[in-house]
Amino acid sequence: MNGPWDVHSDCTPDCAAPALPRVPATRIARRGAAFARTVRRALTDGERTAEPGRLRTHARALLDALDIHVEGAAALTSGGGTGTLVVANHISWLDILALLAVEPVTLLAKREVGGWPVVGGLARRAGTHFIDRTHPRRLPHTVRDVSELLAAGRSVAVFPQATTWCTAEAGTFRRATFQAAIDAGAPVRPVTLDYRQQGLPSTVAAFCGEDTFAGSLRRVLAARALTVRVTAHPVLWPLDGGLDRRELAALAARAALGGLPVTAVTGGGAARPAAPVPHAPPRDTPAHV
Template sequence: MPYIRAFAFVAAMAAAFVFLVPIQTIARRRGWAVQHSIQTGFCRLMCIVIGIKVAPAGALPASRPRFVVSNHVSWTDIIALASLYPLVFLAKSEVAGWPVLGFLARLQGTVFVPRGSRKDIPLVNAALCGVLRGGRDLVVFPEGTSSAGVDVLPFKPAHFDAIQAYDGAAAIAPAAILYTDGARPVDVGWYGDMTFLPHLWSLMKRGGVHCRVAFGDAIAFEGKDRKALAAETEAQVRAMLHEMRG
């Protein structure tokens, strides 16, 4: 089975480079709605090929755009979330150069931020605010790094300035992600000195991974500073994660 998954993965990536990338590039430049179907359809295919079954609970708020705030377990969070909704993500700048992941990130219009560069935060927040003004839903992982998914790391408040600078109606939408084998949590993270291809191969060999995604109630942001918003969102994401683990 993992060999079939590996063959399907290579075939899907090759087909994407030949057919989807040119269409998606034109669609994004011209604002065609088909870009959203391409994104969600391709990410659903990737989840199937790798062996991840996405199980959502709840939904994003009806009012758009949505500022989605989630815990971060692995790079697979991106394809899992994007298989449900057409989303724009915030990622560290080095992701753009990663094999496979960089391609997926660029295909989805990811906003890249230099790691540890505080002077670039205002520019990044301006770009994020521009995404919201364009009517697109945005995802940030305010932990600033991935984790084993056992608990939620402290949320950094820096990019909550983007939602406060937005001058229209928007919703802060908390989301919690948990990976299980159907019963118990499993570690699908890529971290430390792991190289990507062996990590991807281990995922394919494992197969049968369930990615549970819970969406919480929208959080009002009027009258709150970025630290208060980060703390309130973190508390709700942590509560959802603990409920899923329970």
């Protein structure tokens, strides 16, 4: 059932296409077997999976089993007394593994992610906080929970687009979770995730529309030279810059979705984007909150 907070993506499974020919069937089989073994090891760790070191190890092992290389950021958080609100675009279930492989953080994800095969189980064991978008009255509670986590020094990663798109340039950022950073006085780290095959932009990893996990996994298993690039943009400091959640979301989206440089807000006045964020406007009014 769709709720008033649902976001609808124009992307469909037809958007997912490889940039290079498939690998041979023998390699697909080897990857599938390695992935299954790695999943079993991760899921048998139980509650220990939430330990940062184990979480990073499992995420990296799952990507290694799929022959997916992670490049880019060495860290996502900024240090200091509070946690960092990491805000990233959303393309695939692989996004979760990529972020955790770089730096284990607490994830905030839509409720449906908890039911996804493999990733859902790992996300639950990793202590992910799930959002039920069919009950919009829960949103203030979610914002408060995230703010408390940040104030306690725990970094939180969210996907403000609230759904998946096939490229890093589409969609828009919802504003609500940015309020948590303002309330906690926490920095915001915009992050761009994009997928390539031998340097060529690729949508093969996209998990959109009515796609199934099995169908997406088959494409990923067959993908040649797949790389996920994690780009960490300059940190935004909402309190020092006097930013409200609208301005903060716009600045973060400009960096994460447009890949355009944004001056970090460090205390000398708020940076402002010089041009509109290059993405389509949201199709449902509640996305403006």
